[in-house]
Amino acid sequence: xxxxxxxxxxxxxxxxxxxxxxxxxxxxxxxxxxxxxxxxxxxxxxxxxxxxxxxxxxxxxxxxxxxxxxxxxxxxxxxxxxxxxxxxxxxxxxxxxxxxxxxxxxxxxxxxxxxxxxxxxxxxxxxxxxxxxxxxxxxxxxxxxxxxxxxxxxxxxxxxxxxxxxxxxxxxxxxxxxxxxxxxxxxxxxxxxxxxxxxxxxxxxxxxxxxxxxxxxxxxxxxxxxxxxxxxxxxxxxxxxxxxxxxxxxxxxxxxxxxxxxxxxxxxxxxxxxxxxxxxxxxxxxxxxxxxxxxxxxxxxxxxxxxxxxxxxxxxxxxxxxxxxxxxxxxxxxxxxx
Numbered sequence: 001x002x003x004x005x006x007x008x009x010x011x012x013x014x015x016x017x018x019x020x021x022x023x024x025x026x027x028x029x030x031x032x033x034x035x036x037x038x039x040x041x042x043x044x045x046x047x048x049x050x051x052x053x054x055x056x057x058x059x060x061x062x063x064x065x066x067x068x069x070x071x072x073x074x075x076x077x078x079x080x081x082x083x084x085x086x087x088x089x090x091x092x093x094x095x096x097x098x099x100x101x102x103x104x105x106x107x108x109x110x111x112x113x114x115x116x117x118x119x120x121x122x123x124x125x126x127x128x129x130x131x132x133x134x135x136x137x138x139x140x141x142x143x144x145x146x147x148x149x150x151x152x153x154x155x156x157x158x159x160x161x162x163x164x165x166x167x168x169x170x171x172x173x174x175x176x177x178x179x180x181x182x183x184x185x186x187x188x189x190x191x192x193x194x195x196x197x198x199x200x201x202x203x204x205x206x207x208x209x210x211x212x213x214x215x216x217x218x219x220x221x222x223x224x225x226x227x228x229x230x231x232x233x234x235x236x237x238x239x240x241x242x243x244x245x246x247x248x249x250x251x252x253x254x255x256x257x258x259x260x261x262x263x264x265x266x267x268x269x270x271x272x273x274x275x276x277x278x279x280x281x282x283x284x285x286x287x288x289x290x291x292x293x294x295x296x297x298x299x300x301x302x303x304x305x306x307x308x309x310x311x312x313x314x315x316x317x318x319x320x321x322x323x324x325x326x327x328x329x330x331x332x333x334x335x336x337x338x
Contacts, residue, residue, distance in 0.1 A: 003305045003327045008172075008200040008255070008281060008320035017203065017243045024239035029055070029231050036235030040242050044196065044209045047245070049188030052217035055238055056229060059171050059208040062195035064092040065223045066210055067132065070165040070193065073098030076128035078119055080106040082141035084169055085134050096227075100128055108276070109139030110147055113154035120162050132165045135191075138172040138179075141310075144259070144282030146176040149186065156190040165192040171208075175201050175280040178252040192216070201252050201281060202244035203321045206237050248321070255281040255319040258328060262317055265332045271296075273313070283317040284310070296338060303334045 004010045013021065027033030041053035056062040063085050067077065077093065079086055081103040085093060093099050102119050104111040121127035135155065138144045159166040168191045170176075177184055187194060193212040198204035210220055224230065256279070263278040266285045274286040287293045293309040300307050308316050 001304060003331060005307045005317040008318045011203045011320050011322050013205055013240060017240050020243040021236050021239045024235045026233040026235035029234050034233065034235040037238040040238040043242060043245060045211055047184050048194060048211055049185040050211040052214040053209050053211045054217050054220055054224065056208045056210060057206055059195055059197040060089045061227060061229055062208040062210040063169050064089060064096050065220050065227065066167050066193045066195060067093060067099060068097040068223050069216060069220045070132045070167060071097050071099045074128055075131040076100045076102050077132040077134055078102045078104065078116055078130065079134040080104050080109045080111055082109045083134060083136050084140055084171065108142030108145045109136060110151060113158040116155055116158045130164060132167060133159050134167045134169060136169040138176045138280050143276035143284040144280035146180050146279055149182060152190050167192065168194040170194050171197040172200055174249055175252050179256060179280050198241040198244055201255060201320060202248050204240040204244050207241045258319040258323060259283050261328055265335055269335060281319040284314055287313045289313045299338055305331060305334060
C-alpha cells in the first residue's frame with residue numbers, strides 16, 4: 001500500500017468524477033463553444049462574485065497571465081519571499097512579464113498592510129512603478145495557514161488607496177474557505193483577480209480558473225492564446241471541476257482533520273524539533289538538519305510512504321482525498337519506529 005504524502009496534486013479522479021467527465025458535453029473552447037467550460041467559468045465567477053472567468057491547464061499559467069495582464073514591463077510587484085509566484089514558477093515574473101519583485105518578510109507568508117505601504121515606490125523615474133500586490137491563501141510554505149478577513153481587507157484597502165491591483169494566488173483557497181468559514185463573495189470585493197486550483201484538494205486531474213472583471217479576462221484570454229493555452233474540447237476536464245465544486249468542497253474538512261492527527265503524532269517524536277501549527281491539509285515539521293530530513297524521507301520511502309524535504313531540515317506531509325484512515329495508522333507505526 002503506497003501512502004503518497006508529497007502533495008495533494010497526486011490524487012486520482014473518483015469513479016463519480018470520471019463518469020461526469022465521460023458524459024460531458026463539449027465543443028471547441030477557442031471558439032467559445034464548449035458548454036461545460038462555459039458552465040464552469042460562470043459557476044466559479046458567480047461563486048466569488050466576480051464578473052468573468054477563464055479556464056487554464058495550470059495554476060502557474062493562471063498566475064503568470066494575471067501578473068502579465070496587471071503589469072507592464074519594468075513594473076514591480078509586491079509579494080512575500082515565500083510566495084509560489086516568486087519561488088516556484090520558474091522565474092516567470094521576470095521572464096514572462098519583465099517585472100521585478102519586491103519581497104516582504106511576512107509571518108509564515110502573511111504580511112501586513114503596513115508592510116505593503118512601506119514598500120510602494122514613489123512616483124520617481126529612478127524606481128520601478130509599483131503596480132501589483134500578490135497574496136497566497138493558503139500559504140504553502142507557511143504550512144497551509146490561512147489569511148483572516150481583517151488581514152486581507154487591510155491589504156486590499158492599501159492597494160486600492162494607492163492604485164495597485166491585488167491578485168490572489170488561491171491554489172488552496174477552497175481549503176481556506178472551509179477552515180475560516182469566510183464568505184467567498186467577500187473575495188470578489190477584496191481582489192482584482194483570483195486564481196483557484198482544482199487539481200489539489202478538489203481532486204481533479206487538471207485545471208485552474210482565473211477570475212476578474214470582464215475587461216481583465218478579455219485581455220487575459222489574449223495572453224493565454226499567446227502562451228499556447230488555447231484549448232479545444234476541454235470540457236472533459238472542466239466537467240471534473242464542476243463535479244468537484246458540487247461534491248468536494250465540504251469534504252476538505254476530512255483532510256484537515258487527518259492533518260491534525262498527523263500533527264499530534266509528530267509532536268510525540270523525540271527527533272521532531274518543531275511542528276508548524278496545522279490549520280488545513282499541510283503538515284510541516286522540522287528535524288535537526290537537512291541531511292537528517294533527507295534520511296527520514298528515504299526511510300519513509302522504504303516503507304512505501306512518500307514525502308518531501310523542503311530544506312533546512314523541514315519535511316512536508318499533505319493530506320488529500322486518497323489518504324485513508326488505515327494509511328494514517330500505518331504512518332503512525334512507521335514514524336514511531338524511526
